[in-house]
Amino acid sequence: MKSSGSPFSHRVDPFLGPVEFASQDRQSSNDHECARAGKEQEGDTDHDDGQTNDRHENSSQQLEHMADSPWLVLRSQPYRGLESSGGGAAIRPTVAGMDLEAALSLITGRRTNLRIDPERAVPESLIATLCEAAVWAPNHKLTEPWRFAAITGDARKNLGELAARVLVDGGVTDPARLEKTTVKYLRAPMMLVVACAPDPDPVRHAEDLAAVAAGIQNLLLAATSAGLASYWGTGLTARSAAAVEFCRFEAGSEIVAMVYLGWPKGDAPPTDRHPPVVNWVQD
Numbered sequence: 132m133k134s135s136g137s138p139f140s141h142r143v144d145p146f147l148g149p150v151e152f153a154s155q156d157r158q159s160s161n162d163h164e165c166a167r168a169g170k171e172q173e174g175d176t177d178h179d180d181g182q183t184n185d186r187h188e189n190s191s192q193q194l195e196h197m198a199d200s201p202w203l204v205l206r207s208q209p210y211r212g213l214e215s216s217g218g219g220a221a222i223r224p225t226v227a228g229m230d231l232e233a234a235l236s237l238i239t240g241r242r243t244n245l246r247i248d249p250e251r252a253v254p255e256s257l258i259a260t261l262c263e264a265a266v267w268a269p270n271h272k273l274t275e276p277w278r279f280a281a282i283t284g285d286a287r288k289n290l291g292e293l294a295a296r297v298l299v300d301g302g303v304t305d306p307a308r309l310e311k312t313t314v315k316y317l318r319a320p321m322m323l324v325v326a327c328a329p330d331p332d333p334v335r336h337a338e339d340l341a342a343v344a345a346g347i348q349n350l351l352l353a354a355t356s357a358g359l360a361s362y363w364g365t366g367l368t369a370r371s372a373a374a375v376e377f378c379r380f381e382a383g384s385e386i387v388a389m390v391y392l393g394w395p396k397g398d399a400p401p402t403d404r405h406p407p408v409v410n411w412v413q414d
């Protein structure tokens with residue numbers, strides 16, 4: 132595993148410990164290769180129905196889609212505890228070496244935070260890493276249903292105008308609300324929209340939505356670990372076909388999150404949770 136050369140390795144180690152990264156700069160290379168992780172594991176058996184863990188039927192199409200990804204070559208690796216530099220010194224913990232306290236600190240430290248500096252851009256390579264973190268979510272049948280759109284620059288204003296039109300179509304007439312909506316996506320340097328691809332099978336689609344939501348949590352945790360503020364938004368715009376089209380997603384895709392992302396100007400207000408109620412069923 133590399134100890135250097137990755138622009139983000141120091142930030143995302145806790146997540147990417149078992150993954151070997153080779154990063155490519157988008158601008159610096161037109162030769163966009165993206166080998167899929169763990170392809171050799173195809174055919175693993177399912178846990179619940181004993182069927183083969185078959186990849187999506189049009190996997191070659193998916194690989195083609197992934198080949199457009201300029202950023203990373205991923206290879207999953209078995210957990211190995213502490214990695215060695217070769218000289219004997221442990222240089223980075225893998226997931227197996229991440230203690231529970233650190234994991235819980237990250238999980239509980241993530242906050243919905245819109246106190247974002249809109250002027251300070253998020254590096255493209257970091258966005259790529261967040262999306263890569265997302266795709267390691269659990270995913271029944273490995274359908275890889277997640278789709279991402281990074282909305283930056285003037286596109287944020289265009290998306291805001293689209294959001295205002297969606298409100299108008301929904302009967303909203305209040306000019307102040309419409310004006311506020313028009314500029315709302317300018318509150319962050321970027322919006323990362325995450326959608327779920329359509330599937331005609333309702334059970335599969337429900338599972339795909341769950342996988343995408345899990346992926347979004349991966350993404351938010353990775354963002355938190357990178358020091359970014361994030362805010363998961365939804366609403367009428369997210370539910371509109373116009374937004375799906377704007378993001379260049381396949382028709383019928385469902386937008387699951389419109390994530391405001393950027394560097395924090397301040398902390399989010401503290402929040403709390405009730406202790407979970409767990410039904411221990413033992414006989």
Ligand SMILES: Cc1cc2nc3c(=O)[nH]c(=O)nc-3n(C[C@H](O)[C@H](O)[C@H](O)COP(=O)(O)O)c2cc1C
Binds near residue numbers: 399
């Ligand atoms: C599916 C989903 C949709 C959400 N949509 C919105 C939203 O439209 N507006 C908003 O302010 N927060 C939205 N949130 C964020 C929650 O309001 C937020 O997680 C909650 O207030 C708890 O705060 P915390 O994330 O800091 O723990 C959404 C969260 C989820 C999981």
